[in-house]
C-alpha cells in the first residue's frame with residue numbers, strides 16, 4: 044500500500060500525456076501494482092481479505108478520479124499550445140498578391156492560339172512520343188542527315204522518340220486529312236540541350252496550310268499579320284534559310300524593341316531578333332505522305348522565345364522555376 048501512496052504523488056507531478064499514460068500502466072497495466080495487489084487477495088481470507096479489498100477499491104477510485112482530472116488538464120494545455128502555434132489570422136488584409144494574367148508561357152500560348160484559330164486554323168495537339176518516320180524521315184530528314192545532329196534526340200526503343208519539334212504533326216495531318224488543310228499544332232518539344240538559353244523541354248507552335256494553289260505571298264501575309272498583332276509596330280525582315288522539309292525556306296526577324304535597333308545584349312548588337320522559321324512545303328514531304336497536285340506552306344516558332352521577347356523576360360530558366368514573384372510581375 045505504501046508503494047501505492049507514492050504513486051499518487053507521482054501522478055500529481057506528471058507534466059505531459061505521455062508520462063501520464065506511463066503512470067496509469069504502472070498502476071492498472073497487466074503487471075501493474077494494483078493488478079498485482081488484487082491478484083494477491085487470493086492468499087487472504089475472511090475479514091482481512093474483505094478489508095484489503097475495500098482499501099484497494101477505494102484507492103482505485105481515488106486514482107481514477109485524479110487520473111481523469113489530470114488528463115483533462117493536460118489535454119486542454121496541449122490544445123492551447125497547438126492553437127497558439129498554428130494560429131492563422133484570417134482577418135489579415137491581402138495587400139501582397141496583386142493577381143496576374145497567369146504564367147507568361149500559358150498567356151503567350153493562349154494569345155497565339157487565339158490569333159490563328161480566329162483565322163480558321165484548326166488546333167492540333169499531336170503526341171509527345173513520335174516515331175522516327177514522323178519526326179524525321181517523312182520530313183525529308185533521312186538517317187545520317189546533319190539536321191538530326193542539330194536536334195539531339197531522346198530515344199526510346201523501337202524507333203520511338205520524344206518529338207524534337209512540332210513538325211511531325213504536319214505529317215499526321217497530311218496523312219489523316221484531305222486538303223485543304225489549315226492547322227496549327229501547339230505543345231511541348233524535347234531536345235537534349237541544357238544551358239542558359241536551352242532547356243530540355245520547350246514549346247513550339249507549328250502552322251501548316253495545304254491547298255491547290257498556295258504561294259509564298261500567302262505565307263508572308265499570314266506571318267506579318269501575326270507578328271504585328273503580337274508585337275505591335277515592329278519592322279519585319281525575311282532572311283533566306285534552310286530546313287530540309289521546306290523549299291524555299293526563310294527565317295523571320297523583328298526589329299529589336301529592347302534598344303530600338305541601336306544594338307544591345309538581347310539582339311547581340313544586330314538590331315534584329317529571330318522569331319520563326321518557315322517555308323513552302325518541300326515536294327519530297329508531299330511525296331512521303333502520298334499527296335499530289337497540292338502546294339503548301341509551313342511555319343514554326345518557339346513559345347518561350349516569343350514570351351521572353353513580348354514579356355521582357357531575360358532568363359529562360361525563370362519559366363520553369365516555381366517562384367510566385369514571377370507571376371506577380373505580370
Ligand code: PHE
Nearest residue numbers: 208210286320321341342343
Ligand atoms: N521545325 C522547325 C524547327 O524546330 C521549325 C520550322 C517549322 C521551320 C516549319 C519551317 C517550317 O526548327
